[in-house]
Amino acid sequence: AxxxxxxxxxxxxxxxxxxxxxxxxxxxxxxxxxxxxxxxxxxxxxxxxxxxxxxxxxxxxxxxxxxxxxxxxxxxxxxxxxxxxxxxxxxxxxxxxxxxxxxxxxxxxxxxxxxxxxxxxxxxxxxxxxxxxxxxxxxxxxxxxxxxxxxxxxKLQVYFSIKQKEHLAALEAILAKRCTLDQRTMHNDQMYWMAGSVAVLQQIEAVWHPHSYLHVMFDRALRFTAELLARYAAYVEAFLKALQHHDDTHTHTQTHTATTTTTTSA
Incomplete structure (x- = not known):
């Protein structure tokens, strides 16, 4: 009653x-x-x-x-x-x-x-x-x-899975492009040499943004942030290896050219 x-x-x-x-x-x-x-x-x-x-x-x-x-x-x-x-x-x-x-x-x-x-x-x-x-x-x-x-x-797990896929897709779209150091990018009044650096920062910020972050998903958001950073680390490592390979190839070419020139002169 x-x-x-x-x-x-x-x-x-x-x-x-x-x-x-x-x-x-x-x-x-x-x-x-x-x-x-x-x-x-x-x-x-x-x-x-x-x-x-x-x-x-x-x-x-x-x-x-x-x-x-x-x-x-x-x-x-x-x-x-x-x-x-x-x-x-x-x-x-x-x-x-x-x-x-x-x-x-x-x-x-x-x-x-x-x-x-x-x-x-x-x-x-x-x-x-x-x-x-x-x-x-x-x-x-x-x-x-x-x-x-x-x-x-x-359906919190479903929600986080959807957002996780969105963030990964957005990040991979940038990391898949050929990385160069001649395209500087501004983000939050800071200059970055690599577009991938800005991309990973943007996705991490999006994960924790008040419009998408739910405190009940804190543990998953934290783990996912670590995954994004690990993916970025692999991206940087691959770029450095490619850069080193380019330098080694360039040095070898210069050495070979110099040797050929010396032999011809002799």
Missing amino acids: FCDVFVDAAIEQALRDSERRSAGPGVDSDAGDTTARREAERLQQFLAAVEATLLSDASAFCTLLRSLSSRHIPQFVPTFVPSLHLLTEALAQPLLGRIETTFPSIFMPAYPQIFVVNYTALQGFLRGLERRVTKGEVMAFRRSEAYVRFQKKW
């Missing part, structure tokens, strides 16, 4: 509001990017509506939450219930389930940039909820079936 009065009705209203605000002209079935962006916008509006309706200081839900969960406020001590996890059990868990059924496509990185926006928005929303409750309630929430299921739905 409590969820019906304070939570479920508010969630449904937030969904209707987000649908109305994000409504626009229809899109073709092939315009997947536009559809995904519209869904991301609707998700943002839905979370904002939930925040305004249920989590504002003036909301009935927050008033009840303070009266049952605020043991440090004298006026609420008589009503404090230490074992009650109201925010996470009455709001967060049903909310996650509703997001799963209403926005099922957000968990797949068909459009990586939009995937990052959705993931970041929802993780930020959950962290905001957790800051409102005790450490014990946070730990219980993260062990809950709803939370674990929700986090597992995100």
Whole structure:
């Protein structure tokens, strides 16, 4: 009954509001990017509506939450219930389930940039909820079936694999070209002698850029950065060997020419 009065009705209203605000002209079935962006916008509006309706200081839900969960406020001590996890059990868990059924496509990185926006928005929303409750309630929430299921739905490994291939392809496109020292390249107000140096810097920066990096993928991002540097080291080594071979060939040619000239003169 409590969820019906304070939570479920508010969630449904937030969904209707987000649908109305994000409504626009229809899109073709092939315009997947536009559809995904519209869904991301609707998700943002839905979370904002939930925040305004249920989590504002003036909301009935927050008033009840303070009266049952605020043991440090004298006026609420008589009503404090230490074992009650109201925010996470009455709001967060049903909310996650509703997001799963209403926005099922957000968990797949068909459009990586939009995937990052959705993931970041929802993780930020959950962290905001957790800051409102005790450490014990946070730990219980993260062990809950709803939370674990929700986090597992995100195809993070697929996302990182897509980005990894993009970065490698962009780097190899530069490293595959013949390297010379007569084409200097500027990057971040610095001059570089080799285009490959700039290419590897750009890809490493892209890996850690806020628009693509997810902190939950830190270990993979770090390993991939090491792989990019190893590929660059091999590129430099190959260039130095080619340069040495060129110098040796040039020296041999000069020596042979000088010997031939001396013999002819004699």
